[in-house]
Amino acid sequence: MSFYMVPNAPEPVATFSHAVEAGSFIHVTGQMPTYPGEPERPIPDDIEEQTHRVMANLHIVLTGLGLDWSSVVRAGAYLTNFEKDYARFNEIYSSYFPANRLPARTCIGVTALARSARVEVDLVAFRPLAR
Secondary structure, three states: OEEEOOOOOOHHHHHHHEOOOOOEEEEEEOOOEOOEEEHHHOOOOOOOHHHHHHHHHHHHHHHOOOOHHHEEEEEEEEEEOOOHHHHHHHHHHHOOOOOOOOEEEEEEEOOOOOOOEEEEEEEEOOOOOOO
């Protein structure tokens, strides 16, 4: 297994790696709507800005590992205000993936997230093993 801290990615809000590669699968830690290099900067208030920031942070980790959105096979999404935010989150989230390559996904309503965020998303990506 390989454990990665990706340069220019946001500082973790707890003790974990940005990603762990096990065989062909890369597990990307859930990203928050925080800003790389500015850990104390307040996070955006609305679900739209938070979702775009989370997806931008995931993109930083993916590209730092030589991957892109088409490598993603599964996503987990966590919303603190599921009823209010689900439709808008889903619209923004899905715009990041090719229409014919949407990953499997679970979206769960939760009572709270770190930094009082409204959304967090984690990923599992696939990289074929070199032969």
